[in-house]
Every structure is written in structure tokens, then in C-alpha cells.
Amino acid sequence: MMLTERQEYLEGGYAELSCARCYALVRVRKSSPQQTSVQWTTSAAKACPNRLTALVPTCLDLRASIDDAVRAGKLEVS
16 A cells, blocks of 8 residues: 555545534544544543543544534535
């Protein structure tokens, strides 16, 4: 994989989004109505009051914020 392909894979289509509850700022990509990718920074993970693990990589509050952003047209499903 070339550097530009890798960079596009890692960064392409992501939008910044803040959780409505704790204001953790993450990067989100919706590839389909069912598939959501979230990139957490260390500071966002610390801001989230829920314990995040590899098996639970997001929280219900963030999921609700993502769903609200999609409904409001602030986050596109691509």
C-alpha cells in the first residue's frame, strides 16, 4: 500500500464530532447506516466517563451523538 493510499484509508471521510454529554472530540466516519468508524484520541478517551475497551470501543452517549448528527445532516453516510 502506498503512503497516499494508507493516508486516505486512515484519514479519508472522517469528520470531527463532539459527544453531546462529555464533549469528547473524536473523528467519525459512517460508511453505511450500520457501519461506523471512530478514531479516539487519548484526551477524548480520558474525557469519556464510560470505560472504553477493545470490546466496547464507544459509549451509548457518543453513539446517540453520532446518530443525531446523521439525522441533522451534520455527518454524511458515504
